[in-house]
Amino acid sequence: MHLPTPNPVFRWTAEPWGHGLVCTPLQSSAQHLFTTRQLQLRPATSAGSHSSAWTQATASLKAGPDQLMRISQVHGHTVRVVRRGERSLGDQQARPEADAIVANEPDLVLAVQVADCVPMLIADRRTGVAGAVHAGWRGTCAGIAPAAVATLAREFGTEPGSLIVAMGPSIGACCYDVGAELLDAFRTAGATDDQLDRWFVRAPTGSLRLDLWTVNSDQLVAAGVAADHIHVSGLCTQTHVDVFESYRAEGAAAGRMAALIRVPHGS
Template sequence: MQFDAKNMELHNSGGVQYLTFPSFSTYSFVRHAFSTRAGGVSQNEFSSMNLGFGRGDSDENVLENYRRFCNAVGFNFNSLVSSAQDHHTNIRRVGKEHCGIGIWKPKDMQSVDGLITNEPGVTLVTHYADCVPIFLLDPVKHAVGLAHAGWRGTVARIASAAVEAMTREFGSRPQDMLAGIGPSIGPCCFEVDAPVRDAFAQLTDLNPQELIHDDGNGKFHIDLWETNRRILMRAGLKASSITVAEICTKCNSNLLFSHRATGGKRGGLAAFLALTEEAEA
């Protein structure tokens, strides 16, 4: 089956395949990407561009994958800063002094599911295999952010927390910001039990009845994409400034790692977002 990139562009650079949002690519001072499985050195269930440490693949393979990905897309390997995800809503501001953390330096914090920066030459990195990546760009203040929204983070409105953090730290105005909701498990495949349904039903300002489909057998399907889009709009972003990739990781598990499709036997994807040095000009 041919992969349908829908609202993102699929690129191939020396065998490394990655996805970008056209709306973000418009800005010359921003570099961003979302990884795929293609172009790395990992084997078996990690094949081949595994960017997740601690899943059973060797650290040497993962580091080599990061180097290959950075070389292909144009990121400086030494500029990477990783999150420390555990489905909370803490947003961390990072700068050049944090470069390497979580990649070639040990993690120095826990419970960091979002990263923001306004410093050029700092590449934010967050990690995925079905959860929702949220890319944020303020083209006026020259600031960027990434947030990892699993179902818990979605219900806790991490997207809004990231917008608020950029407003507080950089003076960003939500109406100026752009957002991209990246590849993740879609409403076609995100099946849950009643307790998760009940958590989403509490989001009464988002008209949750439109986000939850009752399968009639004690199971429910939930639209994480639309939930996060509505949360971003409630945070002040314009609807026209939000791009939803509409790419389901489970449906496309041949190209994208999916936790559900593999029963957890898989590698990891990553989102990358940076201001380039020319933003200083």
């Protein structure tokens, strides 16, 4: 397997199950990992937190399956909050419907799963918080990333300017052909003409393409995150389907990739 070269602030790791990707600036705030298809995380095996692939991924953060918190992703803008001391086994098994999860319980591992959608991991070491976000076009249009930032500020007093954000492998503007109805959806959600010009690009073939990395970066900056604290891996899942899982490339046969982050101890 040929590993593509990510943005220089990202680096490959060697895990017992295969290669993972970490963002160096985020790693100094919180342990985290973006997995590859080598983990063999299948939708069918992803029902329980204790499934073998999830246990292996969690172990890469030196954590056990009981520390893992996942959500049931529905392409919306609901942020699940786990406050220190509130976690219960019941919460963990329920997997509430949400597309972002934020917490200040140290050593909890927060996770989302993707196969083209943008996985975002967020942390602030000072307030000891972390978050994991799943942003496809619907969640992005609904503002899931700024909702996560606003929730961190409201619940835990985190300054958006202190957050570090990493966006992992997901479908890039090189491949993400979309219909004009998406442009209408973003316009209806309040996007300006200038924003639509930045976010939707015309491919050489004439088709319309959506740049989810730029949309999410712009939304995070508008929410108060420093532009130089936002790191995009730059790796497209469909282009590198030998390394990643891509729903666009493989349809129902596509597996999933996990993005996990361990909540740091506050300083």
